[in-house]
Amino acid sequence: MSTALTLKNWTLHHDERNIAHLIINCPDRSMNALSGEVMAELATAIDYLDSHRPSGLIIRSGKSNGFIAGADVNEFTRFENDLQAGKTLIERGWHLFNRIEQLPFPTLALIHGTCLGGGLELALACRYRVLIDSPKPSLGLPEVMLGIYPGWGGAKRLPALIGAQKALDMMLTGRTLDARRAKSFGLVDIVTAQRVALKTAQDYVLSGKPARKAKGIDKLLNTPPFKKIPAYFARKQVKQKDPMGHYPAPLAIIDIWEKHNGDGLADLSIVQRLLQSPTTRNLIRVFHLQDRLKSFTKRGDSKAIKHVHVIGAGVMGGGIATWCALQGLKVTVQDTDHARIAGALKNAASLFARKDRLSAQAARDNFIPDPQGQGIDDADIIIEAIFENLEAKQALYKTIEPRMKEGAILATNTSSLSLASLRTQLARPERFVGVHFFNPVAKMPLVEVITADGIAEEAINQACAFVGRINKLPLLVKDTPGFLVNAVLGPYMLEAMRCVDEGIAPEVIDTAMLRFGMPMGPIELADTVGLDIAMAAGKQLAEGSAPPRCLQQLVSQQKLGKKTGEGFYQWKNRKPSQFSDKDIPEHLEKRLITPFIEQAEKQLQKGIIEDADLVDAGIIFGTGFAPFRGGPLHYKHHS
Template sequence: MKMGLNGYDHWQLAEDADGIVWATLDKAGESTNSLSTAVLQELARMLDRFEAQPPRGLIFRSGKAAGFIAGADIEEFTELDTAEKGIELVARGWHLFNRLARVSYPTLALVRGHCLGGGLELALACRYLLVVDEPATRLGLPEVMLGIVPGWGGMLRLPERIGPQAALDMMLTGKTVDAQKAKRLGLADDLVPPRVMTQAAAMLVVADQARRRPALLQRVLAGPLRQLVARGARRQVARRARPEHYPAPYAIIDLWARHQGNALAAPELIDTIVRSPTARNLVRVFFLQERLKAFAKGSDFSAQRVHIVGAGVMGGDIAAWCALRGLTVTLQDQGIERIAPALQRAYAAWSRRIRDERELRRVRDRLIPDPDGHGVRQADIVIEAIFENVGAKQALLQSLEAVIRPDAVLATNTSSLRLEDLRSVLARPERLIGIHFFNPVSRMPLVEVVNAEGSDAQAIRRAIAFVRQIDRLPLPVRSAPGFLVNAVLGPYMLAAMRAVDEGLAPETVDEAMLAFGMPMGPIELVDMVGLDVAMAAGRSLANPAEEPPRCLLERFAAGQLGKKAGRGFYEYRAGKPAKASPGAVPAGLAERLLQPLLERAQQLVAEGVVADADLADAGIIFGTGFAPFTGGPLNYLRSQYA
């Protein structure tokens, strides 16, 4: 670099010998870059400066190890209490990025790590986008996850760059793409390894060649067939989200189809979206998620090896997920024939996710069948994941304690049993903690980290760090039957099955809760959990004097154990439930089914099983899928009396 360009708090500017200015965003006082008002104001000043004296080229990059730009400053969304403030926020980024897109000199975004929301909108406003080929590089417009729209040019430029169908899929789901897919889609102009990224960025800017236009079909879909694409997108969204619960995806489609992605052309829509209860609650959910992540901050523990005993659905899927996230995993059960189905499931799941054959082979090599349990002595984390039986678990834990390393974390994946009962046979009972995953492991983000009176504090801290290491959300809970999530799900599913006993069709019961906003009905949830698991959990969680629901007993006795058996309350075809029409839903059914869940959640907070109501909301949202637009069950309960 031949000279520095100073005068900014968040940007570091330097001009190299070729006349290219490198603009490095290093937001002051933060570990992650976000586009706050102050950052955008400095960018505007930067463009003013270059308007008078244009550089040969301008390259944006990050000064943070955490990635490129995480998006807009979410804290500022909480201050949008008037329509004018919402419109002002949209206008700020829309006009600034349009100005960036019109500059006469070539511009480039050098993306390494996450590039999300407003960060991707800034990158799209540049003439070129270069991605660094690393696993951490992810690009996306996830605004819909916050109940808002990508109003700073994303709805205009992403469809122009990769075609409307792929762009709408990204914007309507909030999905991100990795560096290789970004290149395949045409989102990125090129894909380079880290060692040559600066040279490649400079060469691309100096060459200043015209970008490749999207294929003719994509241009037709974005032009004459725009309304046809929009109708198809609306149908797809309607299968997943109802407009009264989640208005943002419908607004994205309308703004793209009718206003070329310019949200300022429909200011009334901005106000409806930005200040909606859904947006307010989804922003709340975002901060709840950040609070769960923060439990792992400050820990330097990093697991290398995990040993899991029990290759059933849960144990096998925990093993597969840990291997996918980079850990070496040994999986133990009574013979290779019991481990083989777990390996087959893992290989099939990985093949759907990983295109690179070399990476797929590396992941496969990390999951090691270990019927004799040799890996337990080297493991940093040892997880017991066998069936829910106190005696069987005690015997296994006792044998594991005798051979594991003194500093290893000894954990159980029990879903309903108390740690106090399981650890009573151990020489060092304080070592045992709970690391409770949810089914399906690859999709459920929450993991309960369970402690009991006198639990080893270091083991708890290491377990929390391990959960974040494998990209899951740790929720500390106290040992109690069912902990938090299963303790609230039990009464909810019980109420649903009692309704079936009363003569309501399973489809009707499920429809009541789907209409409320749940991602899955409670009866289908019982099928997914497994009727055998529901029976076992019911025995430990329910009133012993209370008979199980008749509909559950009958199906359990007939061997109809749910989705895994191909039949439970529903018959399953290609993994999907065959449902009849739900018919009319009785008034007040949803409220009746929710009531025991809400009461139990309040009780668990009062008893200290979870530290406070916000954490209870976080756990129930991320552990059950409880309608996120409500902000969580206890937040929903408060809103009913506001």
Template structure:
């Protein structure tokens, strides 16, 4: 029996395989239509039971990625949401109650609702490279298809809560270690392992007694306040309500069957809320980023990076980590040695396996004499911010490079049009602007100059996708997008200090709005000398006033964290906050308005000036580039859905003007 998505195959000896292959998507996700199809297949199995059932994916890339997030977008009716969730719960319970052994055969990934389906089965086998997790909290909800009941029953209450509260995914090996899967096998053995297990099913896994004890009424009520305090240290309930809702659910019900309805009601409320809808929006913005670069358009294998300082060395290391052969050129052997040491540390942290680390180190080749130039498909320049030096470098590289090679600069301050002067083929020059630290920042601005060719831009975006980063095409202009938005915000914060507002109060206002770090702390972390240098570049074209206080701090050598003293004093890298009198007369709301107004206003100006092609990409760039409160969906989305009058609104109206 089959439909558009599911195929049920029965063997002559009574065993069945139920395969999911969404005909309308590249990956499997549980839409309402897919769930309807599953309903029909389960009805067939209930009417004509098998001796055993294997549920698997017919797609090569993975098992099931979760619920179809598309159905969450714009959802504002809790009753509609509840019906969808209850239907999913009912199907999982029917799988659980089938009168014969059931096995989920996992490869690639089993995430969210996909893992919840696997949890409803008696057994789980995972391929070695699989990732398993319940990432719902990252979308502003928690598991809703029975995962909050079945996961604690399978692996124990505290490990289950940690997995659900963090939203992180586990390797197959780690999943096996905690009892989430029964076997881990190579890809080539998946089918045989499934056949053997379903025909001779072993005793089902149960967590050890002390892990089960954590779910008793008394211990839940003792443990939940501790977990709640830990969550409050990371996020605020009014910003991210999902983890708090999950803990309240667990405290009241543990993993009892009667929790199911409460689980569904909780998710229905959350998914229709502003936080979840904004995080769903950010999810789709991330997917939109991925479509900015088609990986297949850059077929090159060799990257040549010139400049082995922190930025250049880290770009080279990240590219090698992602499988490219990289030659890293610098005239200073000591600088190269430090870059290679940082790369080795990165590889050890990310790869862990000695053979994989060795392979990555073999791909990263220190190159004092530039011998890699003749073989490179892409050049990335990361030398000092000197226009003449960069121009000379590109002219030299052009004479030695392959005819189809692409040239890129990581500059944040020199226009591409200036760097292209003297090049025979300026259409091959683009900007690829990484942010520090390279290994953590997902966003990469792909800078398009007046003479940048479409082919070069497409290949640059494709390279960024191949290194698992998010490419944002931006117009060559002062500050591009991120620095243009971020710098006025930081300067406004310094101006508030100059006016008499304590730095800690400014930072607290930003944190309460939802920023990941206060602007004063951020300026100290970046380095006040760097902030001043960037402000100097942007002040004239963007008509920015650079506060005298910032110049004075730099002149005094108070540069922030790196000097131990900036706007804060630092002890062991942490700010020492002392009580200060606020002489400004400004309310918390006014401080927040002035800070966030600078971001929203500059975001609008960037859209108006064509720095980025559309509003969604402006929001996405600012969320992923500056950390702008993700639960607000981006600054332009925040303006469109402005809160009630007692919340934050731009002080001087929606369009006031005025990014490191």
């Protein structure tokens, strides 16, 4: 039974048991978001329900891809110059969700897919939460990644529900939960199958069961004065990860939870500090850059990609195959060396083991050893990831191309050879693209999609769709030495090594860049990549200058970094030696970051990337360049 209430983003009806169903479906968005308009309509619906008193209320989504992605981030951009607007937005959600929590009838959030930020805060305001078991549920409070805090009650209700330690970990890292962990944490009451979800929700909202709350030690540590214990350890952990205090939001979240029971409005100085922080402004910029990269994935048909064939089971090929299998694609893995396939399987198993039992088994089933390359005939995309040798790759392509099915794409993961030279022997060069992954594949979000004159637009679009299908971010880059990321990283690492030649200790160099905000120093990065690879890349990108003496010496001694146990550092238990607390030489930071920025500008001027924002996006997601600085080009113009 529908109501007389007319809303743009919500529909309201009652079933035969007088349960109200409030369904969000924002018509102008692919994913639901809680904009000012949506929240105003929600308040109107709650007013109506409060006066008409249904037997229960179920809040759910009308979109197949998820519940609610969070607040409307576009509304955050004006806060820097309008603190009152930020305060008003926080007050609106805080008071509205408090009203929902206090409604005189039972409430339930029926969740599927994405449930983040304000979406989860809305669910937390309900008495019950039922989660539909779908392939990729994602529940979390990732506000910290935007430099802000959960302002609509999440910082209060999440610790009260699952305990302070688990809640603080989620809020301080932005980490999300899948269905298994959401249930084990106590974040949801039930995980149910899609086919019975609505009936389950109807029964549960009328069950009369008490609302779930943290118990025992979890409850104790969420009450004064015991809050001081998890707060102390959380602050200690934050300061270890961010000793320079580049990111103010994590400590603010701890303060708001410990001192104000999750109510940021109790201390507006905290809100002001966050909303007007350059860090927040830049992290919101990074969010929009990420959205722009995601938009490229919509150019092709990701549903048409079901089977990936990977040739080469080494570090990169094995990593690509493992990741694709984990994302639900059938993957056949070809290599002339059976031992390499076995090694790739072993490495894959360790990654699969981190997932729940069913996901791990599905990934294992997807990963199919195929030493003879029988999968070529049926694959939608064939990824070549063999060693960097032009003749070997060209010879391989001659055997592959005649067997490819109509519409399939041939892709190379080359990091140093040009597409123009690789495709000279191909009968259909228009179906040949570059998909340049970064190591480790499971952790690095960016994939450079390499284009060149003559490549079919449809092939490029499908390559972008493939990257999106495996939950990576595609960046379109024109065929040029080093593409974007390596072209920028190479001179940066070489300059760091020249500092070593001048007598500056590697750990001092790395410490300087860690203080700048890099996730890893340039010397440790070179050790991690492999000094032999750094040497080869350096020769390609050094424009005639000789490689640093220290690099030549280590490579000649076969001290290649992490993979051999020794390079610039002694690697023990797969970790480098401890960094130094010595004084950093004046201007060292500027000296190291200058070639980084200069190379970024050079690549933009060459026209290999569409614009400066995409250069910044590629470098942030491809190198880990300090996100709070907004990208190297943005940093230069705003520092």
